Amino acid sequence: MEGFIDITSEIFDSVNQIANNKVVQSPLFDLLEGARAIEVSNKKLDTGLIELTEEELNFNCYGKVNIKQCIGILNKLLRSLMSWLDHSSIPVTLLSCRYVQEVVEQYLKTSKMTEFGDDGFSRILSSAVNGVVKFIGIMITVGNTVLYEEEDITTRALDMNFLNEILIDEVIENLERSIKITNDLVSADDSHKLILTHQLKLILSIVQSPILFNLQIELFQGNPYEFFNIILENAIDTVKYLNKINFEEFEKEVPVGCFSKYCQKKLNNHNIPGELYMISQESTMKNLEDIFQQLKSILIKSTSLKNIACLENWLDYDVQLQINKYHVITRGFLQLYLIRDDQSILGSPTFKLSHLSLELMNNCTLANTVYSSRNWNININDCKKLDEDYNKILNDLDIIAYQLIIIKCNNRCRQRQLINKNLILLDSLQVNCENFEISNYNQFKINDKLSDTEELSLPLTSFVYFKKLQLMIDFLLLGIELELYNLVEIYSIYWYSNYLLKHLLNHFSTRIITFNNNKLVRLNNKRKKLKNASQKIQIDMKRQQLIDVIKHNQQQLAHYQLLYRLTDNVTKILRNHHIEGRANFSEVPKDFLINFEKMFRLRFKPFESIGVPKSLTFDEYLISLKEPVSLDAVIKDLESIKQDYKFEGVENQNQLEWMRSLVKSSLMYLLHLNSDQELRSLTEGYNPYFPNFK
Amino acid sequence: MTDHLFTCDSLTYHRFNLNEEEFKIITNLVSQHLSEPYSIYVYWYFINTWPQYCYTVKDEGKIIGVIISKINNHKDVRIRGYIGMLVVQDDYRKRGIAKKLVKLTIENMIKDDKVDEISLETEVINKGALRLYESLGFIKTKRLFKYYLNTHDAFRLILPISEKSFKRIAFLKH
Numbered sequence: 001m002e003g004f005i006d007i008t009s010e011i012f013d014s015v016n017q018i019a020n021n022k023v024v025q026s027p028l029f030d031l032l033e034g035a036r037a038i039e040v041s042n043k044k045l046d047t048g049l050i051e052l053t054e055e056e057l058n059f060n061c062y063g064k065v066n067i068k069q070c071i072g073i074l075n076k077l078l079r080s081l082m083s084w085l086d087h088s089s090i091p092v093t094l095l096s097c098r099y100v101q102e103v104v105e106q107y108l109k110t111s112k113m114t115e116f117g118d119d120g121f122s123r124i125l126s127s128a129v130n131g132v133v134k135f136i137g138i139m140i141t142v143g144n145t146v147l148y149e150e151e152d153i154t155t156r157a158l159d160m161n162f163l164n165e166i167l168i169d170e171v172i173e174n175l176e177r178s179i180k181i182t183n184d185l186v187s188a189d190d191s192h193k194l195i196l197t198h199q200l201k202l203i204l205s206i207v208q209s210p211i212l213f214n215l216q217i218e219l220f221q222g223n224p225y226e227f228f229n230i231i232l233e234n235a236i237d238t239v240k241y242l243n244k245i246n247f248e249e250f251e252k253e254v255p256v257g258c259f260s261k262y263c264q265k266k267l268n269n270h271n272i273p274g275e276l277y278m279i280s281q282e283s284t285m286k287n288l289e290d291i292f293q294q295l296k297s298i299l300i301k302s303t304s305l306k307n308i309a310c311l312e313n314w315l316d317y318d319v320q321l322q323i324n325k326y327h328v329i330t331r332g333f334l335q336l337y338l339i340r341d342d343q344s345i346l347g348s349p350t351f352k353l354s355h356l357s358l359e360l361m362n363n364c365t366l367a368n369t370v371y372s373s374r375n376w377n378i379n380i381n382d383c384k385k386l387d388e389d390y391n392k393i394l395n396d397l398d399i400i401a402y403q404l405i406i407i408k409c410n411n412r413c414r415q416r417q418l419i420n421k422n423l424i425l426l427d428s429l430q431v432n433c434e435n436f437e438i439s440n441y442n443q444f445k446i447n448d449k450l451s452d453t454e455e456l457s458l459p460l461t462s463f464v465y466f467k468k469l470q471l472m473i474d475f476l477l478l479g480i481e482l483e484l485y486n487l488v489e490i491y492s493i494y495w496y497s498n499y500l501l502k503h504l505l506n507h508f509s510t511r512i513i514t515f516n517n518n519k520l521v522r523l524n525n526k527r528k529k530l531k532n533a534s535q536k537i538q539i540d541m542k543r544q545q546l547i548d549v550i551k552h553n554q555q556q557l558a559h560y561q562l563l564y565r566l567t568d569n570v571t572k573i574l575r576n577h578h579i580e581g582r583a584n585f586s587e588v589p590k591d592f593l594i595n596f597e598k599m600f601r602l603r604f605k606p607f608e609s610i611g612v613p614k615s616l617t618f619d620e621y622l623i624s625l626k627e628p629v630s631l632d633a634v635i636k637d638l639e640s641i642k643q644d645y646k647f648e649g650v651e652n653q654n655q656l657e658w659m660r661s662l663v664k665s666s667l668m669y670l671l672h673l674n675s676d677q678e679l680r681s682l683t684e685g686y687n688p689y690f691p692n693f694k
Numbered sequence: 695m696t697d698h699l700f701t702c703d704s705l706t707y708h709r710f711n712l713n714e715e716e717f718k719i720i721t722n723l724v725s726q727h728l729s730e731p732y733s734i735y736v737y738w739y740f741i742n743t744w745p746q747y748c749y750t751v752k753d754e755g756k757i758i759g760v761i762i763s764k765i766n767n768h769k770d771v772r773i774r775g776y777i778g779m780l781v782v783q784d785d786y787r788k789r790g791i792a793k794k795l796v797k798l799t800i801e802n803m804i805k806d807d808k809v810d811e812i813s814l815e816t817e818v819i820n821k822g823a824l825r826l827y828e829s830l831g832f833i834k835t836k837r838l839f840k841y842y843l844n845t846h847d848a849f850r851l852i853l854p855i856s857e858k859s860f861k862r863i864a865f866l867k868h
Contacts (some may be wrong), residue, residue, distance in 0.1 A: 594829035
């Protein structure tokens with residue numbers, strides 16, 4: 001038989017090697033190989049046993065289609081696209097469409113887009129299918145670049161090439177031509193023409209959406225990129241129009257065999273058989289509208305950022321905390337939009353990763369320091385060496401800035417894993433920064449005074465320490481959102497978080513804010529002595545920068561104070577449950593194979609190697625459980641939270657909602673205090689870090 | 695029978711005795727109850743390499759439960775036991791059989807292979823499995839996004855055994 005190789009003798013040779021009923025296993029054959037291996041003759045696992053109907057086997061992509069069929073096919077194609085990106089894979093969604101399979105198979109042979117015929121509808125169908133296939137290719141690339149395969153996105157491309165080398169402009173041109181052809185059709189019903197035109201426009205918008213990560217935004221300049229906004233708004237209107245159409249009658253017209261398991265059986269498929277997966281019409285339209293709305297929101301918010309503080313708030317509250325609400329397309333595009341291959345931020349020709357890292361530091365501790373000006377005032381040889389050492393530190397800080405952004409763009413589960421990994425990096429960088437800054441002071445007296453005392457300010461160390469503490473707190477509290485903790489552990493989590501928050505607040509008030517206020521006082525004093533107007537203008541610019549930094553500091557401080565008070569009160573409430581016998585946080589249940597100390601040590605293992613703040617021990621944990629609780633004080637503090645936080649000056653809507661949810665949590669815990677029942681479970685509260693106790 | 699380990703509540707616990715008939719029964723039992731479709735190679739991978747960690751429970755000679763596990767050298771620093779599959783037939787549940795199988799596996803892994811920790815994954819929505827493992831002291835260390843083919847998230851659970859389990863991998867490599 002042509003195209004086949006006879007391996008009978010090889011099979012029998014290998015069978016002969018099996019002796020004593022033992023399986024011969026290659027050392028390279030691991031669990032992953034086993035899981036991916038296809039088991040012949042097992043219906044659940046052997047794609048060769050897939051049964052196809054005559055219509056499916058003999059489906060002809062080059063037969064004529066009418067407008068109703070065309071509409072039906074395109075609708076199912078759009079549903080398949082959204083189904084793939086709803087945690088499914090290509091073979092059971094898009095490649096189940098024979099037109100898609102034909103395009104990718106022909107492309108391997110001809111390196112050209114496929115035309116299904118010369119007549120109007122065939123040309124329209126061709127351009128639409130080619131458009132969708134091109135977008136699949138783009139999404140595969142996005143997935144390979146910034147998403148996790150089989151986690152955020154599942155490809156299984158069956159060795160096909162999804163028009164990777166075809167220029168997107170060519171695809172767009174074809175789609176635009178098809179829209180014109182549709183409008184000019186004389187033989188078709190006007191209402192059908194309108195639907196088909198909208199479908200083509202929608203596919204066009206989908207293909208155009210990756211423009212986002214090619215835009216070059218000048219950060220903080222308020223340049224709104226109106227043309228892309230219009231594309232997105234039109235796309236939203238198109239989806240809204242299509243959402244009103246009942247596609248059932250059109251889908252009934254789709255030729256039999258057009259969507260099948262054919263590709264699973266006929267292409268180079270390493271996967272197990274899968275049922276075709278198709279999400280509902282309603283979900284398809286909702287997802288499509290969500291995607292365009294999300295992209296629009298990203299565009300508008302990112303182009304209207306006024307300064308680095310707004311960028312930080314956007315990344316914290318609109319990206320990091322909201323990331324699981326974003327569609328996978330949005331998540332992938334967002335990461336590519338934020339940081340480009342050339343390390344530019346939002347594609348800015350002038351604002352690169354190194355600028356971002358410096359700005360993040362300026363916005364915390366570095367503004368108007370000897371390190372921001374790099375004016376060392378030392379001899380030329382020492383200066384050269386110092387510059388080299390400082391550049392090394394800055395390179396490490398760039399890596400941290402990059403990692404901080406990557407963390408925010410990943411799904412919430414990944415965020416916690418990435419935080420864990422980066423804690424070691426931050427801890428060692430903190431030591432390096434401290435050695436660098438102290439050595440510079442000892443050798444060259446390079447230093448900015450923290451305040452009126454002689455204490456060193458250590459702005460670089462201080463920044464890294466702050467970021468490390470932020471991540472440690474996020475790591476613990478995010479575990480609550482991800483439902484990682486057993487009820488018996490929950491006290492320890494809030495107790496440890498509260499300890500970290502205490503350190504963070506102390507660092508904030510005694511160092512960061514003190515230092516920034518002191519710098520401002522010094523600038524004010526300097527300004528008073530100046531007579532030259534241009535020098536005054538320069539000083540005023542620096543003063544304004546510091547005023548903005550301090551304002552941002554105060555907002556962050558308010559957030560962490562609120563978290564501190566909540567964790568403090570929750571710790572006390574839980575401790576009171578323990579003291580009153582409604583919960584037991586010192587003994588493990590009777591069947592546990594490990595003791596409480598082992599559980600405690602495994603849970604806080606990520607902090608075990610952290611130098612500062614020192615890790616809390618299990619003994620300290622046990623002692624904490626014996627501290628008396630004044631419920632009156634808890635009630636008083638929870639009651640006052642609502643009065644204490646008005647959030648004036650908070651402009652970011654998601655930030656505002658997050659803070660309000662924290663305040664609401666305080667009221668929720670007040671209500672909980674009325675109950676004297678045994679602590680049984682954690683249920684959803686107002687804020688993911690603060691569940692309700694039942 | 696040489697593979698018989700002990701009897702409890704008139705059910706007999708066995709170390710799996712490799713034979714075709716029982717192999718088929720086990721694979722059927724697992725495929726009926728677990729969401730992930732495993733190929734014959736996965737079963738062979740476990741049972742052929744670590745037959746000592748495949749246990750069955752029988753009622754009057756009929757297999758009604760099974761646990762399949764393995765041992766691996768995790769990142770070259772820790773010996774990690776891994777519970778791959780655990781199934782008890784529906785009508786035999788809530789009798790502590792699964793717990794006995796898990797304990798049997800853990801005890802032997804500690805005794806024979808001196809494991810540093812034991813790990814497994816389970817679906818976030820599999821409350822029964824979570825209750826079982828958490829009641830034994832397994833700690834949920836990670837949530838794995840869309841881990842299973844059915845798109846459910848998973849939890850990774852760890853039972854720490856030795857001191858090595860409390861150290862970060864980076865600090866065990868030196």
